[in-house]
Amino acid sequence: MRSRPSAGRLGSALVEQQESRPSVRVERRAVDEAESRRANGPDWDVYADEYQSTHGEFLGDVGFIWGPEGCTEEQYALLGESSQLSGQDILEVGCGAAQCSRWLAARGARAIGLDLSHRQLQHSRRIDEASGVAVPVVTGTATHLPFPDDSFDAVFSSFGALQFVSDIERAIAETHRVLRPGGRFAFSITHPTRWMFPDDPSEEGLVASQSYWDRTPYVEVDDETGRVAYVEHHRTLGDWVSLLASGGFRIERLEEPEWPEGHERIWGGWSHIRGKYTPGTAIFLATA
Numbered sequence: 001m002r003s004r005p006s007a008g009r010l011g012s013a014l015v016e017q018q019e020s021r022p023s024v025r026v027e028r029r030a031v032d033e034a035e036s037r038r039a040n041g042p043d044w045d046v047y048a049d050e051y052q053s054t055h056g057e058f059l060g061d062v063g064f065i066w067g068p069e070g071c072t073e074e075q076y077a078l079l080g081e082s083s084q085l086s087g088q089d090i091l092e093v094g095c096g097a098a099q100c101s102r103w104l105a106a107r108g109a110r111a112i113g114l115d116l117s118h119r120q121l122q123h124s125r126r127i128d129e130a131s132g133v134a135v136p137v138v139t140g141t142a143t144h145l146p147f148p149d150d151s152f153d154a155v156f157s158s159f160g161a162l163q164f165v166s167d168i169e170r171a172i173a174e175t176h177r178v179l180r181p182g183g184r185f186a187f188s189i190t191h192p193t194r195w196m197f198p199d200d201p202s203e204e205g206l207v208a209s210q211s212y213w214d215r216t217p218y219v220e221v222d223d224e225t226g227r228v229a230y231v232e233h234h235r236t237l238g239d240w241v242s243l244l245a246s247g248g249f250r251i252e253r254l255e256e257p258e259w260p261e262g263h264e265r266i267w268g269g270w271s272h273i274r275g276k277y278t279p280g281t282a283i284f285l286a287t288a
């Protein structure tokens, strides 16, 4: 299943509608870390312009949204109360155009963004200039964070890298390494239960058709070249608990945002139709 909150779909019909991207076929198969990165970096480079033009206004140039439900950091305060953010060193992994980091910077945090996609980071520079709130960003991957040990008070990711990496143990170990003792790690992902359903925002997307326990990655293969063009990795809720615990984290919160009354925006497979019945986003908070 293609679950990223993107142009929106799971399934071949919608894959074909995305003109900027190559024609692909969908498979479930094992994909390692190197292949995941080789596919997803260029994929996000191609898709970045469309992503920002479709979702940029909803995200807000200086806004911190945790998922398609529109829930905000202002509401959840997972990284601490707004008044306590000033002076905190905070890393955003899979930052895209770094809207969330900009929201933190506007509250006095020393936020920095990291992303695999150069094009996403060019959008970040564009928004820095337009908004007057600038955040430093760096190209990189969640599995090799280019920072010394104990660099940050918090690391977070809003639908960023975590469901795109194969070597999730390494990504979690890297996060733990760069966090100071007691530092916060907060991240949102597609709610693991969503992997049972087709990525369809209509009623059709409410009929379970795939095993929740099948961790075989969702893969799109370029029809012309046969190369893997896009990958997402699935872990169950139990997997996340075990990963965080064995990575040295203590789990503090798991938020499952309810679909807000009157919110009718469709984002990929996320919609009020499905949001009324099933959670679409899971947000973890853990401490190092």
Ligand SMILES: C[S@@+](CC[C@H](N)C(=O)[O-])C[C@H]1O[C@@H](n2cnc3c(N)ncnc32)[C@H](O)[C@@H]1O
Pocket (backbone or CB within 6 Å): 004, 005, 037, 040, 041, 044, 059, 093, 094, 095, 096, 097, 098, 114, 115, 116, 117, 120, 140, 141, 142, 143, 157, 158, 159, 160, 161, 164, 165
């Ligand atoms: C759904 S977007 C979310 C971006 C941003 N957090 C937002 O809310 O708009 C996912 C981002 O993760 C990035 N990404 C994918 N794999 C990554 C990896 N291994 N390391 C770092 N970033 C990655 C993509 O390039 C993309 O910008």
